[in-house]
Amino acid sequence: xxxxxxxxxxxxxxxxxxxxxxxxLAENSAVRGCMVIKPYGFAIWEKMQAELDKMFKDTGHSNAxxxxxxxxxxxxxxxxxxEGFAKECAVVTHYRLKNAEDGSGVVVDPAAKxxxxxxxxxxxxxxxxxxxxxxxxxxxxxxxxxxxxANVMRWEMRTRLFLRTSEFLWQEGHTAHATKRxxxxxxxxxxxxxxxxxxxxxxxPVVKGVKSESERFAGALETYTIEALMQDGKALQAGTSxxxxxxxxxxxxxxxxxxxxxLEHVWxxxxxxxxxxxxxxxxxxxxxxxxxxxxxxxxxxxxxxxxYRKEEELEAIADKVKxxxxxxxxxxxxxxxxxxxxxxxxFKFAEWELKGVPVRLAMGPxxxxxxxxxxxxxxxxxxxxxxxxxxxxxVENLLNEIQENIFQKALSFRDERITEVSSYxxxxxxxxEKGGFVAxxxxxxxxxxxKIQDETKASSRCFPVDWKDSEEGPxxxxxxxxxxxxxxxxx
Amino acid sequence: xxxxxxxxxxxxxxxxxxxxxxxxLAENSAVRGCMVIKPYGFAIWEKMQAELDKMFKDTGHSNAxxxxxxxxxxxxxxxxxxEGFAKECAVVTHYRLKNAEDGSGVVVDPAAKxxxxxxxxxxxxxxxxxxxxxxxxxxxxxxxxxxxxANVMRWEMRTRLFLRTSEFLWQEGHTAHATKRxxxxxxxxxxxxxxxxxxxxxxxPVVKGVKSESERFAGALETYTIEALMQDGKALQAGTSxxxxxxxxxxxxxxxxxxxxxLEHVWxxxxxxxxxxxxxxxxxxxxxxxxxxxxxxxxxxxxxxxxYRKEEELEAIADKVKxxxxxxxxxxxxxxxxxxxxxxxxFKFAEWELKGVPVRLAMGPxxxxxxxxxxxxxxxxxxxxxxxxxxxxxVENLLNEIQENIFQKALSFRDERITEVSSYxxxxxxxxEKGGFVAxxxxxxxxxxxKIQDETKASSRCFPVDWKDSEEGPxxxxxxxxxxxxxxxxx
Numbered sequence: 010x011x012x013x014x015x016x017x018x019x020x021x022x023x024x025x026x027x028x029x030x031x032x033x034l035a036e037n038s039a040v041r042g043c044m045v046i047k048p049y050g051f052a053i054w055e056k057m058q059a060e061l062d063k064m065f066k067d068t069g070h071s072n073a074x075x076x077x078x079x080x081x082x083x084x085x086x087x088x089x090x091x092e093g094f095a096k097e098c099a100v101v102t103h104y105r106l107k108n109a110e111d112g113s114g115v116v117v118d119p120a121a122k123x124x125x126x127x128x129x130x131x132x133x134x135x136x137x138x139x140x141x142x143x144x145x146x147x148x149x150x151x152x153x154x155x156x157x158x159a160n161v162m163r164w165e166m167r168t169r170l171f172l173r174t175s176e177f178l179w180q181e182g183h184t185a186h187a188t189k190r191x192x193x194x195x196x197x198x199x200x201x202x203x204x205x206x207x208x209x210x211x212x213x214p215v216v217k218g219v220k221s222e223s224e225r226f227a228g229a230l231e232t233y234t235i236e237a238l239m240q241d242g243k244a245l246q247a248g249t250s251x252x253x254x255x256x257x258x259x260x261x262x263x264x265x266x267x268x269x270x271x272l273e274h275v276w277x278x279x280x281x282x283x284x285x286x287x288x289x290x291x292x293x294x295x296x297x298x299x300x301x302x303x304x305x306x307x308x309x310x311x312x313x314x315x316x317y318r319k320e321e322e323l324e325a326i327a328d329k330v331k332x333x334x335x336x337x338x339x340x341x342x343x344x345x346x347x348x349x350x351x352x353x354x355x356f357k358f359a360e361w362e363l364k365g366v367p368v369r370l371a372m373g374p375x376x377x378x379x380x381x382x383x384x385x386x387x388x389x390x391x392x393x394x395x396x397x398x399x400x401x402x403x404v405e406n407l408l409n410e411i412q413e414n415i416f417q418k419a420l421s422f423r424d425e426r427i428t429e430v431s432s433y434x435x436x437x438x439x440x441x442e443k444g445g446f447v448a449x450x451x452x453x454x455x456x457x458x459x460k461i462q463d464e465t466k467a468s469s470r471c472f473p474v475d476w477k478d479s480e481e482g483p484x485x486x487x488x489x490x491x492x493x494x495x496x497x498x499x500x
Numbered sequence: 501x502x503x504x505x506x507x508x509x510x511x512x513x514x515x516x517x518x519x520x521x522x523x524x525l526a527e528n529s530a531v532r533g534c535m536v537i538k539p540y541g542f543a544i545w546e547k548m549q550a551e552l553d554k555m556f557k558d559t560g561h562s563n564a565x566x567x568x569x570x571x572x573x574x575x576x577x578x579x580x581x582x583e584g585f586a587k588e589c590a591v592v593t594h595y596r597l598k599n600a601e602d603g604s605g606v607v608v609d610p611a612a613k614x615x616x617x618x619x620x621x622x623x624x625x626x627x628x629x630x631x632x633x634x635x636x637x638x639x640x641x642x643x644x645x646x647x648x649x650a651n652v653m654r655w656e657m658r659t660r661l662f663l664r665t666s667e668f669l670w671q672e673g674h675t676a677h678a679t680k681r682x683x684x685x686x687x688x689x690x691x692x693x694x695x696x697x698x699x700x701x702x703x704x705p706v707v708k709g710v711k712s713e714s715e716r717f718a719g720a721l722e723t724y725t726i727e728a729l730m731q732d733g734k735a736l737q738a739g740t741s742x743x744x745x746x747x748x749x750x751x752x753x754x755x756x757x758x759x760x761x762x763l764e765h766v767w768x769x770x771x772x773x774x775x776x777x778x779x780x781x782x783x784x785x786x787x788x789x790x791x792x793x794x795x796x797x798x799x800x801x802x803x804x805x806x807x808y809r810k811e812e813e814l815e816a817i818a819d820k821v822k823x824x825x826x827x828x829x830x831x832x833x834x835x836x837x838x839x840x841x842x843x844x845x846x847f848k849f850a851e852w853e854l855k856g857v858p859v860r861l862a863m864g865p866x867x868x869x870x871x872x873x874x875x876x877x878x879x880x881x882x883x884x885x886x887x888x889x890x891x892x893x894x895v896e897n898l899l900n901e902i903q904e905n906i907f908q909k910a911l912s913f914r915d916e917r918i919t920e921v922s923s924y925x926x927x928x929x930x931x932x933e934k935g936g937f938v939a940x941x942x943x944x945x946x947x948x949x950x951k952i953q954d955e956t957k958a959s960s961r962c963f964p965v966d967w968k969d970s971e972e973g974p975x976x977x978x979x980x981x982x983x984x985x986x987x988x989x990x991x
Binding site: 080085 | 529535562567568573575588594630640651669
């Protein structure tokens with residue numbers, strides 16, 4: 010097949026858009042900013058969901074489901090929250106259509122106007138905390154450790170498939186605790202879970218950090234973030250976990266009786282990752298030939314392509330493939346046998362490369378005779394012929410090696426692009442010439458952030474939690490006391 | 501614990517509502533008609549989802565995701581479809597709020613009015629077929645076998661938890677085929693999948709049938725249904741599968757080039773089950789003490805309650821429970837050890853009864869000394885003392901027995917309540933005195949259905965597919981030629 014993918018080096022942005030479409034991951038829909046996630050893309054998301062869901066349950070969380078629509082007045086109850094979300098939300102005002110009098114179709118029925126408008130949830134803190142009010146009376150009711158998998162809407166003006174869409178899929182954890190200490194521990198635990206997921210499953214190295222005050226979630230006292238680096242040197246916020254303090258408990262009057270008999274406000278957290286992770290996954294590893302998927306998240310881990318001229322040859326190969334397949338499936342490895350007779354091997358090779366299948370086996374009559382098979386790995390494009398005997402172990406080891414290799418490759422790339430600078434001139438130079446993360450002392454103010462953003466298009470990403478608090482020095486812009494922060498151009 | 505559940509015999513409807521709330525399954529939210537599905541209820545739904553999803557994938561389907569919002573004009577493209585859904589839909593008219601000038605919160609920003617209103621999907625045929633138009637050119641692109649798990653909204657005026665809510669969760673399969681024969685085979689296959697799921701997992705016997713013309717899905721040529729019977733003698737439609745003919749292909753101009761080179765309209769199906777199944781599950785089996793869950797869908801299959809006075813006794817019991825638990829988990833049986841020290845055993849027994857845990861083990865110091873354990877089953881409330889040795893086999897067998905027993909019980913109940921009648925008087929008498937399904941010849945017209953509905957509150961349920969087509973005779977109302985149909989009062 011002809012891939013017709015632009016090169017990353019020529020137009021990274023176009024390369025990404027085309028790759029998402031050509032690899033059958035997603036496409037734009039007729040509704041502005043809303044995407045269709047196609048079966049192959051959704052299969053990757055399902056694998057992500059399954060792993061994350063397991064990690065959430067292993068840390069004591071249960072799933073639940075809360076309403077899609079939120080009364081307008083709820084949004085206003087937490088001042089920062091409404092400020093953060095009111096300007097980009099879909100508003101339901103009516104609950105009925107009727108036939109147009111001129112017969113031109115259906116129109117909104119003015120008689121069916123809602124007394125109070127409803128907002129399609131941009132996030133669910135408000136509707137969830139209004140529910141928690143009824144669930145929590147005493148310290149015995151705490152903690153509440155709940156997650157929901159849901160769709161949310163934020164009316165984005167400029168959208169890009171997976172990275173920024175008006176509707177997206179995500180999970181949002183919402184927990185309630187008796188003490189500040191416990192709530193902070195929860196927010197930090199989920200921060201760690203996200204980092205582990207990104208690195209161990211997506212093979213995407215991340216910086217774990219905390220956001221500056223102005224970059225916090227609307228309504229949070231602290232926002233923990235994981236920041237990944239894409240191949241064009243731009244950062245991508247891949248997941249956030251928020252310590253909400255007592256903000257939503259106060260807004261929705263959620264109190265509990267403590268062991269000591271005092272009535273106190275509950276402490277909260279929320280945390281989420283979304284289909285944006287798909288964008289991170291694609292941009293972190295893929296190349297000019299197409300997707301490169303980490304084996305742990307690849308819907309198809311191994312594809313087997315028969316090389317034959319005559320029907321009998323195909324039959325003989327198919328018999329052998331049956332055995333190989335069974336041996337691989339027994340190890341939990343997913344396999345597709347591409348025996349379509351409408352396409353040539355070269356076309357198939359290109360298609361599975363485009364779709365990022367980690368390992369490809371090719372087998373012809375000569376292989377059959379010799380008891381061998383040609384094994385190609387997607388990440389390095391190396392090909393090698395192996396003995397058929399024990400091929401399941403060979404493939405299993407190779408999948409592990411690929412998972413590790415693409416992580417290490419992304420890690421080297423990222424580590425080479427964290428640059429410490431000590432002046433604003435140096436900051437600008439590094440940003441222009443090298444990209445990636447620029448580390449510098451920063452006074453933490455919105456004024457400084459805005460100045461840097463306006464002049465360089467870089468935004469403050471985070472203060473890495475693994476750095477010592479002692480990393481303090483004069484802000485490169487204002488000279489005021491600052492902490493060492495990471496800045497980058499970002500998605 | 502005091503359950504405070506009404507008796508089914510006194511007020512079945514109130515019993516249901518209270519049970520849903522007290523067993524922590526779901527509750528009403530602040531948004532009219534929208535429910536909160538609580539963690540325990542959601543855990544049951546997750547088990548249903550997992551089994552159904554596996555059945556869908558085993559029959560060749562993949563999951564995908566389509567937009568929540570549908571342009572108003574799409575609804576109108578299929579005439580019956582808009583007629584069926586326009587009168588009960590949530591309409592998004594604006595995409596922004598702004599601060600009220602009087603400082604009283606946020607108001608809809610009139611400057612952010614959408615050019616075309618968007619409908620929160622009541623079902624996704626229109627948005628999906630508008631997408632399929634781009635996916636389908638040739639017979640090689642067919643069939644498309646796609647499912648999505650999603651939330652949908654239908655603005656219901658009278659709502660009941662799980663049974664009828666404005667927002668509900670469901671899956672909707674949407675398939676596209678080259679021939680009428682294939683599409684009908686697909687609709688029938690999914691009909692069969694639903695029936696198998698209901699009977700094998702939910703332990704709810706169902707009648708497989710086809711709907712009368714007026715009860716078909718809006719836009720379908722044939723609607724296949726599974727109909728269950730609740731303990732109050734009312735029927736519940738538990739799942740439907742639709743043969744759509746070429747209706748949506750024509751509405752959205754979806755054509756393909758056949759093998760023979762002809763341009764033809766595509767044939768379609770759609771099929772769905774929803775959180776309504778939760779209502780069916782609850783009402784089919786539960787009793788005055790609470791939920792009765794089939795072991796295959798119970799989030800907790802076995803609860804172990806320690807009986808002790810002194811802390812040392814609890815420790816000794818806990819040591820033994822560790823072994824039992826490990827042995828049960830090894831068999832894939834989920835276990836909860838309820839060692840809360842804030843509640844007495846009697847309270848715990850009542851709580852787990854209310855929550856429908858199929859098997860309860862109770863263990864005290866004497867059991868420990870004797871190497872025995874008391875085993876209580878939820879369905880029959882029988883208790884028996886068993887040897888601890890091999891308890892995992894005992895429990896495994898018991899779970900299978902319970903699954904089978906509650907199915908057989910529901911089946912007998914249902915079979916006793918299918919009554920054949922040969923006159924309208926008899927019809928009315930059976931409906932009043934006995935309830936359940938009433939079988940009679942029916943001419944299939946809306947006029948007859950309406951008359952019966954108005955006079956008896958019974959509706960036509962289905963023509964059972966297992967009955968011979970030869971079961972024909974004069975309609976009990978009009979005397980015109982009819983088929984033997986099932987009628988019932990229904991949810």
